[in-house]
Amino acid sequence: MNVTTILTAPIQSFSSLARFYARFHGSCCSLLAIELFALIGFASRRSAGIFVAVLLFTLFTYVVLTVLLHTQREERLRALQATFPDASYALHMAIKLAEQEESLYSNRFPLCPILSEKLRNILYWKTFFRMRELSIQAGITHLVHRIQTNPLDSYLHIELANAYEQLAFLYLPSQSSLRWIPRAYTSSSMQKKCLHACERAIEELSIAQTQSPSIEICAKIGALYRLQGLNQKEIFSLQTLLQQDPSHAPSQFRLGLLYFMHGRHAEGLQLYALLHQTHPQEAKVLIEHYDSCTF
Numbered sequence: 001m002n003v004t005t006i007l008t009a010p011i012q013s014f015s016s017l018a019r020f021y022a023r024f025h026g027s028c029c030s031l032l033a034i035e036l037f038a039l040i041g042f043a044s045r046r047s048a049g050i051f052v053a054v055l056l057f058t059l060f061t062y063v064v065l066t067v068l069l070h071t072q073r074e075e076r077l078r079a080l081q082a083t084f085p086d087a088s089y090a091l092h093m094a095i096k097l098a099e100q101e102e103s104l105y106s107n108r109f110p111l112c113p114i115l116s117e118k119l120r121n122i123l124y125w126k127t128f129f130r131m132r133e134l135s136i137q138a139g140i141t142h143l144v145h146r147i148q149t150n151p152l153d154s155y156l157h158i159e160l161a162n163a164y165e166q167l168a169f170l171y172l173p174s175q176s177s178l179r180w181i182p183r184a185y186t187s188s189s190m191q192k193k194c195l196h197a198c199e200r201a202i203e204e205l206s207i208a209q210t211q212s213p214s215i216e217i218c219a220k221i222g223a224l225y226r227l228q229g230l231n232q233k234e235i236f237s238l239q240t241l242l243q244q245d246p247s248h249a250p251s252q253f254r255l256g257l258l259y260f261m262h263g264r265h266a267e268g269l270q271l272y273a274l275l276h277q278t279h280p281q282e283a284k285v286l287i288e289h290y291d292s293c294t295f
Contacts, residue, residue, distance in 0.1 A: 091139030164201035
């Protein structure tokens, strides 16, 4: 039985759960809006107190139920993971949810896509995000247990690094397929989580690189440094990669770009000359960044 077949039922269960929470919040907010409209438009001086009391009671009930459902949501999301044959399917679950993000939330307002996107973020995003986060964390825990059994297996360290990288991308707004980015992505806690996941991924890749050196691992380390904005460490990583494969064009381009960005023009021009011999179009793009350093 393949992974897609195994995950069909959990994904359907999650979709139903997400829609339940969406319907709850949507119904309560609609009721509050109707009551507020009735208070403003139809309440007289005598009946205004009654309208206000009803509105406050509805608001209080909504807040209490939201707190209760939030607690139950965490339990129900974790219960979904218990339906997997083993924890190794958790990472596949996170990937499938990312692939089906748009299809899970059908466009209910085709004439106003921006409004539809905003409503979907409000109603669905937290549940969807939390399920992906829990799935990746479960997959990481599973891989850690496997490494504890076989700590010298470089393949397991690469798999764990990939899981941490997947977690880091989850915390990045640029990796979301949503056009209307939720405010949580700009919070300091989200940024710290992203940086921590990157650091863990780099650590695991460094272990794998020590055990089984490869260009691919070195390139991934450089990409993660780029994700963190650590240009100097990325430069060192790219230099190491080019020592192993001097003709690696993507690394030549990226390192040349970094050299130009940091005012190291002589070194950048050396890479431009090499790139111009094999990939003239990329070299043309690279030289446009000459003297692009800022002070």
